Amino acid sequence: VEAQAKLIASEHRWRALIEHDHDGITLTNEQGEVIYQSEGVVKITGYTLEERKGQKTLDLIHPHDLPAAREILFKARQSPNEVFRYTYRVRHKDGHYVWLEGVVSSQLENPDVKALINNYRDVTERKRAEEEIQGLNAELERRVEERTRQLAAVNKELEGFTYSVSHDLRAPLRIIDGFSQMLVEDYATKLDVEGKNNLEIIMKNTKKMGQLIDDLLNFSRLGRAEMHIAAVNMNVLVEEVLQDLRLGGTKLPEIQIEKLPGAWGDSNLLKQVWVNLISNAIKYSSKNPKAIVEIGSRIENEKPVYFVRDNGVGFDVRYKQKLFGVFQRLHKQEDFPGTGVGLALTQRIVNRHEGLIWADSWPELGAMFSFQLGLAKPVNG
Template identity: 40%
Template sequence: TLDGEGRFYEVSAACETVWGYTRQELMGRSSVDFVNPDDRSNTANFVQQIAAGGMTRDFRNQWVRRDGSVVDLMWSATWSSTDKLMYCIARDVTEHKRAEEALRESEQRFRELADFMPNIVWTADANGRVDYYNRRWHELTEVSREAADAESWKTALHADDVSRAAEAWKQAIETGRPYHIEYRALDRQTGVYRWHLGRALPILTDEGKIVRWYASGTDIHELKGAQDDLMRAQQTLEERVQERTRQLADANHELEAFSYSVSHDLRTPLKAISGFSNILTGSHRQELTPEATRYLDNIDKGARQMERMVDGLLAFSKLGWDALRPRKVAMRRLVDAALSMLGWSGNSGEIQLTVQDLPSCRADETLLQQVWVNLLSNALKYTRNRKPGVITIGARRDKNTDVFFVQDNGIGFDSDYADSLFGVFQRLHRADEYEGTGVGLALVQRIIHRHGGRIWAEAKPDAGATFFFTLPHRREVKRARAVSHRHEL
């Protein structure tokens, strides 16, 4: 409590604690004597105003404690005309003032940093009113700091983007959700509208109340251009793929027509050749010389061999037409079925055949049946002159594949020519010694390749041969499209 001259009339215990002086030291002394010298003039005016019957709630000054430290105070005061005294309440706002100063310093540092950034930076109050643009924004728009206001951003945007950006900003303010939008802003220096990515995040109190918004605008013009180029390239690619698909479909129809031609047009004359040669040898044998009869027999054999080769070629080409139908296959069952198809009736004194444990796999059962038929047919064929012939069928597991093999002690071959075995019509032995069309191993290779595996052979002349092939395990064999393999023909 102060008298009309501003002298202490009464003090509380809190005053003693905050200022460091006792009640006796303060009573009767002028309150202005304890004020920071820089604030004494304002404080004296404050005392005069209150003594004249005034009242205040937010007067601030600094007091000097007994220890010389300074405390920031905020005063509320009123004059009592009855008592002729000033009743005052002072609050220690030192920490609050420090926080305000720290905030001002922080905002100043933020603005200095924002001015050095190549991106647009702006801030807004809790209500979404823009109160700051950084240097880059002013450079882009050529709007001065003095002329800029809360609505200036609208003048920088493309006319088609203003309402969309404003609506998105309104939604962000109402919901408190982050602001995110792409817009075009005019670069006044070049006269070009450039694409930007605008983003803003709210700063929240512990209670979730929005305090401020901090926002940026990133130039994505080149990125947008690259995206547009990519979309055009993708569209062009899709058109090319469609055109290529159409071309491949046409090629497929042509191939089917060719296959029909081979099946019908070539077989017909071959049957005629074979048929007429049989008529000559059957009905006119007595009229033919032995040499002529031999020639006709060769013609018939050649025609029949040619027909088998045509059948083999058709079978080879058709492998690329249909999609695989993979499922779990018991390999031992396929081997037994293949042996049965080849007329195998069990071990005899001439050939000893052993089938080891074979793992199941995932494959197209029909196609894999052809693999075993061809490999076992070759093994039986090339061991028939061995006494005894020995054939072993087995498998082993590698990292990602199962490796199957067919081993025999037949006539073998030179390993230098192993790769040529898998070409169409490629043979290492004469047809009059060992029958065949030269298509079987080519069929086997294509089937294995379509299953994602590989096939190879190891052999030595007169020391037998081993054919290996792999199939992937623990994953599904992918269905293959016909067009992806037709180029192998």
């Protein structure tokens, strides 16, 4: 008698817990008909046990969710005691649908239960929030795509304009240079010293203007040039650049080269990156009688970072963002000649390889330019 009383008390305790739980618990027989439901189900669906007893649970499921619900129930019957998760919509008594998230397990073979046990909760508000976030994300993606298209169109128009202007400037520049040459050749004896000096200044600046236009054209063409992606041996590129510099008459300082890992990209464009970085390192360390240029790499985030380091004049790090702007220079023209386009061109090439380029410097101790490519996993050089 005492054992029976304890059993009854335990049953009352568990029933009280179930009836006061906000989650819903439904027991169905082998035919899928409701034989029991907790009070939580009334709060979730609006239906009482009297209204649902003997009715099939699938009757209330949203038509779009029925195939998945049938599959879950089939699996549950085939695998007793195993737990299967589900998320689907059921029709509330007042006609609207609510989202349920729950688990089902078959205890049909358990003589004390003989039922499929469903335990679920209402996740309608969470689903609405998720759908709202998805909608906002979709709208954001649409706006980003639209802005990207607009930016691409503006950039294309700007590149075309730059190319056109640069190309059109060549004609008057050639005329100025041509007439200057004629004055030198045909009227040299009639010009005094000041006249010859002025003519020399005109020709010198005409040449400089021509170089600026060439650099601007190269910068413009780069945005439209087709890339030919392949495995690139960086060691070969660096050796080619150094050989070209020697043949071009550049006096090379001490060059320290580490073995470089390979890359994936456009070989011609990446060669131009090395040309610009190595040439700059040589130029800005040229006033150091013991100039050294180091070329190497390191691994960051499982990808190679290539670098060129020198022990030249360096630069003020407060202005390093200007380094990669077109026609931006941090040193005087008379100290270190150049057009200020090389690093802008280099950054554009690296960007087209989905990479990054940055600079570090220690005034009077030198500078280091590093770049990392992102098109694909590097290959051995």
